[in-house]
Amino acid sequence: MTSPVLDVRRLSVSYQTGRGTLRALRNVNMTVQPGRIVGIVGESGCGKSTLISTIIRLLAPNARIDGGSIEFMGRDLLSLESEAMRALRGDGISMVFQDPMTSLNPVMTIGRQMTDIQHRDNRSRADKLARAARLLERVGIADPAEQLKRYPHHLSGGMRQRVAIAMALMTEPALLIADEPTTALDATLEVQIIHRLRQLQQDFGCAVLFISHHLGVIAELCDEVVVMYAGEVVETGSTREVFLAPRHPYTRKLLECDPGRIEESTRHLPVIAGKLPDLVDLPKGCVFRSRCDESIDICARKPPELEGDDHCAACHVVGQ
Ligand SMILES: Nc1ncnc2c1ncn2[C@@H]1O[C@H](COP(=O)(O)OP(=O)(O)OP(=O)(O)O)[C@@H](O)[C@H]1O
Ligand SMILES: [Mg+2]
Known part of the structure; x- marks a missing residue:
């Protein structure tokens, strides 16, 4: 293991x-x-x-x-x-939030933000920009060199979220949340981004x-x-x-x-x-009891523990 x-x-x-x-x-x-x-x-x-x-x-x-x-x-x-x-x-650990503006700075160009995040790297600015452009391309942004010169408010919501994902992957995190x-x-955008995320996860291995x-x-x-x-x-x-x-x-x-x-x-x-x-x-006992159609006596008295090997459930009825 x-x-x-x-x-x-x-x-x-x-x-x-x-x-x-x-x-x-x-x-x-x-x-x-x-x-x-x-x-x-x-x-x-x-x-x-x-x-x-x-x-x-x-x-x-x-x-x-x-x-x-x-x-x-x-x-x-x-x-x-x-x-x-x-x-x-x-x-x-990198984060992507529901609102991409949480992680984007409105007064800086995308290029500046994507190079700043590489501050620990000794590469030249041109190299960092090229790396940023490659990543933008991988999250599905067309004409990345041009987009790097723009500010977040120039982009649509879907594009901003793609940029936020690219930023989060920039540091090659072990965990993306x-x-x-x-x-x-x-x-439609949701489906596209989810497919892209799956692809990126396979490529990056995070x-x-x-x-x-x-x-x-x-x-x-x-x-x-x-x-x-x-x-x-x-x-x-x-x-x-x-x-x-x-x-x-x-x-x-x-x-x-x-x-x-x-x-x-x-x-x-x-x-x-x-x-x-x-x-x-x-409530005492199981937290789901008041909405559950299957509850039995013990559910009112004792909170169930999560039990099982690979597939686990916290339920007295399942455990029986
Ligand atoms: N700062 C806070 N002070 C008091 N209660 C809070 C605070 N933040 C969250 N809660 C409460 O904690 C519980 C869990 O909230 P949380 O935001 O973690 O849920 P969530 O699953 O993320 O919900 P959503 O799907 O709406 O985002 C809720 O009852 C919420 O009202
Ligand atoms: Mg929430």
Whole structure:
């Protein structure tokens, strides 16, 4: 077994709010092996962004890590000094956000930004520009030499996101984290970018952690899936197994409510009857119980653990 690029163990994170402590993540386990694409899926508010922000340590000021560990290439991220963490965000781990302007500077040309990011390289400026142009070409941008002279606001949303992806790959990271990178784009562009991302991942060989509430995109892109519900991981496994033979009742409902595969993406969140539990006042037992049609006595008393070898589910009923 190779050692994982990213290993998250029993991670718990909460936010201090006016109503009390909101327990956004509870005992989250998740692993990304080298060269794999892992998708995190789940309804709005299930903790996807909190998980990512904890990994890259860009948490809101009212957040607190209550326990657990995060290892990146064998290094304990939670104990790294801020300086070391910043350096790691620069080259070991790259991010692509939903809004590409998060990572692009509006007052600098694309060329300037793409050469600045290579500051650790001793190459000449011309070489760096040539490298930037090659990367733009690989993310599917026509006439890259010309685009390098332009500012972000000259580009369309889809092009900006391609530039953001090119920037993220520039440092050849071991892990690329993308939080809903295609959610703001129209369906056709989304498909194009997803295909391109898959190709790039194969070429670069980096591991990818891909967040989306869009099942079609996850199915298209990812090798493995992590299904989250209300701050917990409820199912993990290969994309194939989770999609073809979902084990957790929540995953099954999520798939039933899927508005369609990638060809007819609608961007509406899946609608499952009932509401997410209040994360400030959590129910006893299983968090999904109030929306589950299959619950049994024990579900009201004891929270289920994630169990299984390759395909895992946190469910008392499945475990029987
Ligand atoms: N700074 C904050 N203070 C208080 N609560 C927060 C804060 N940030 C997030 N939350 C809460 O934590 C929970 C998880 O939010 P998070 O943004 O991680 O979910 P998400 O899965 O990324 O959702 P989405 O699909 O809408 O992006 C939600 O209940 C959210 O309201
Ligand atoms: Mg989010």
